[in-house]
Amino acid sequence: MAEPSATQPDPGDAPERDPGDARDGVIATRGLTKRYRGGQLAVDGLDLTVPAGSVFGFLGPNGSGKTTTIRMLMGLIEPTAGTARVLGRPMPRAARTVLPQVGALIEGPALYGFLSGRDNLLRYDAADPTADPRTRRARVAAALDRVGLAAAAGKKAKAYSLGMKQRLGLAAALLQPRRLLVLDEPTNGLDPQGMREIRTLIRELAADGTTVFLSSHLLDEIEQVCTHAAVMAQGRLVTQGSVAELAAGARGRLVVTTPDGAEAARVLKELRVGDVTADGDRITGEPPERDLAEVTVALVTAGVRVRGLTLERASLEDAFVALTGEGFDVAG
Known part of the structure; x- marks a missing residue:
């Protein structure tokens, strides 16, 4: 595919706005559908709106379509039908414009085990064409410090625990200021103290103006940190809204x-x-x-x-069970 020239606008800059557009949504999907070969319908007509500045929890039992949805939003796979807009631009068509403004940790971090945590981040940053090499080491040090890995920066990644690897993946997502942070099970493998630290970090990022979109099977975590949430079941959106509204919809x-x-x-x-x-x-x-x-x-x-x-008072877990009939362990 030819690169856009100086006289050819980036497709993501196209002025037309389609029915899938939502001016107020950092993420907006309309009729988003993914059907795999063999007929498996993973996501079925998803209409999702993530408000700017929110901490948005994405919930659903195993096989509900959460990870497939995230992969479509990030341009990793093509939808079968429907539209997805991220930061007001169509995905995956505008991926080159959108992704530099998005930090993501999806299905666990991909790391070079033979490199230290610091060197892994240096490589991540060097792969970003928008990153300034003059401030690279300072930004890597700041990201490591922010996720509590400064003392283990020189340790090889293969010696990291699962929780430390999650922290390193989160540090990679925070190497530059981001308008949107997409996290898939961000507290996976963390001890209670680590989970509290990540919750605090997510709140700080939101306070700084970053919209955070995260999936998790830990409903208590979602209820503590999220302002809004959506519930998926069997590829369909069951409900979405503020966490307070969703919990209020379930009887105490x-x-x-x-x-x-x-x-x-x-x-x-x-x-x-x-x-x-x-x-x-x-x-x-x-x-x-x-x-x-x-x-x-x-x-x-x-x-x-x-x-x-x-x-x-009804909890988010009560609302989830009432909506899906599923138990507490809803990872997927």
Whole structure:
């Protein structure tokens, strides 16, 4: 394919805007579809909008199409149908314009095991035609320090733990300022302290104006760090929106704490509270239709010693299970 000349505009600069365009979305897809040979439909008509400045969680069970979607967004594979725009430009057509503004860590970092962490980053940076070689070593040192690898910079990558390799891959994505950061399971292999550090780093990047798009099977992690989320199941988008809105869409749980568990469960069932379960002195059920004060009076009248009665807020995990019927382990 011929390189664009000085008189030929980059296709990504084309002024026309198609139905897949979304002016407010750093990522916007319309009808995005990927069908592999043999008829396997991996992504089916995806309409996704990632707001600028958000930390966007991309969730879904195994085989839901998350990684395939990310690969299409980054121009690694061609869609079968539909459109994808990243930073307002069509992908993969405008990849040469878009990708220098995007940092990505997809399906784990690709490293030279015989090179040190520092030398791996120097090679990554040298492969970037937009990188200034005069500031290369300073930027590599800053990236290593930012992910907590400064002390291990001279160690060969093959001796790195899985968590250290994840950190090094993230450092590669941060060698230059990025408008968009795409992360596939960024906390994979990290210990709890490392996970906290990465959460803090993601928040800092977002505060600096970088939009972060990340997939994860750790719903608690998503809920702690993300402002928005989307849920995939069987190649289709189930829902998307702010994390608070998604969690609010799932019903919470009524929780009664009492030493009289059996009697409390009986009373709740008489009050037509659904899905009553007992675990020691903790009795739970679906939120009742009636006022909580009436529930309390009924329990006390029946002689139940109520030590606590609350409505627990639904979590993102509750919303995910309600939407997909899947359990907690939803990597893929």
